[in-house]
Amino acid sequence: MARARSTDSRRPDFRAVRARLPEPLATAVDGFERHLAVERGLSVHTVRGYVGDVVSLLDHLAGTAGREDLADLDVSVLREWLAAQHARGASRSTMARRTAAARTFTAWARRAGLLTHDPGPRLAVPSTPRKLPAVLRTDQARAAMQASAAGAEQHDPVALRDHAVLELLYATGVRVSELCGLDVDDVDRERRVVRVVGKGDRERVVPFGLPADGALDRWITAGRPKLAGADSGAALFLGVRGGRLDPRTARRIVHDAVETVPGAPDVGPHGMRHSAATHLLEGGADLRSVQELLGHATLATTQLYTHVTVERLKAIHERTHPRS
Known part of the structure; x- marks a missing residue:
């Protein structure tokens, strides 16, 4: 008998759907998850997203005609599943990801x-227009750092941490997950570089400047010892309860700092990463160097920032040139 299927574009808790998959399909999901996590070394977030989409697909396979054999998965089933997603309001970017x-x-x-x-390969991948990321101007980034530094002058350990987080994010352009995963020993203060483990467990070394070094010094020597506890381990940045800093807290830190700057776009850690990359290119850095600093697997991803700088130049031209 055909079962009710779950193809809601909002994707309900896939664990419940996964639990009711027929055994052969559930076994396939387990193998695919191991492949993504162990063999390809993808992040927990990416693995969860891919597995959730595949669970939805296989639930559709089992529900359309009671087909419990993966061998029944053909291009018609794939297209039916995607059509159901589209009918339920999935966006173009969501459709592209699920494809x-x-x-x-x-x-x-x-x-x-x-x-x-x-x-x-017989599935067409929907094209998705690449949206240019919101970025801070250099003066706006400077103002956010100054506001954060003013708070740190009170020597409160949380304020010292928040300032160090903000300075290091902007100085290095690291991802928020990479920042929260840093240990104290990953920071080489003498050389002013930080060792980062990024996507796919790829390791890279990223330099940082004197302002970030000063903020880190104050955090490590005066702030971190006051928050450190039994659960701190070697983590560089800590939460108020002493455990490793949560990415959600890091996002709040950035949003709160940027919110103090009049006219600044509402950006989080990823926006700070975009801003760092854009300012590097505007300052004359070459694309390959920025790719290496950001940990992009391909140059195509880094090239997005050249479009950002061109758009900013066009905006300046329109504002200032008498014949724009």
Whole structure:
């Protein structure tokens, strides 16, 4: 008997859906998850997203005609599933991500011998216009740092931490997950570099300047000891209860600092990363160096920031040139 299927574009808790999958399909999901996490070394967030999409796909497979064999997964089922997602209001970017997840899964299933052929390449990937990220101007970034530094002058350990977080995010352009994963030993104060483990467990060394070094010095010597506890371990940044800093807290730190700057766009840690990359390019850094600093796997990702700088130049031209 065909079962009710879950194709809500908001994707309800996939764990409940996963639990009711027929055993052969559930086993395939387990193998795919191991492949993403262990063999490809993807982040927990990325693995969760891909697995959730595949669970939705296989739930659709089992629900359309009671098909419990992965061999029944063909291009018509894939298209039916995507059509159901679209009918329920999935955005273009969501459709593109789910198409990518399905293609990744079918390619893996073919290599694992679970499919005799791979139907994924027959799926067209929806094009998604790349939105230019919101970035701070250099004066706005400076003002946010100054506001944070003023708070740190009170020598409150949380304020010292918040200032160090903000300075290091802007100085290095690291991802918020990378920042929260730093240990004290990852920071080389003498050389002013930080060792970062990024996506796919790729390691890179990123330099930082004197303002970030000063903020780190005050945090490590005066702030961190006051928050450190039994759960602190080697973590560089700590929460108020002594454990490793949570990315949600880091996001709040950035939003609160930027909110003090009149006219600044509302950006979080990722916006600070965008701002750092844009300011590097505007200052004359070459694209390959910025790619290495940010930890991008391909230059195409870094090239997005050249569009940001061009748009900013156009805006300046329109404001200032008499014949714009």
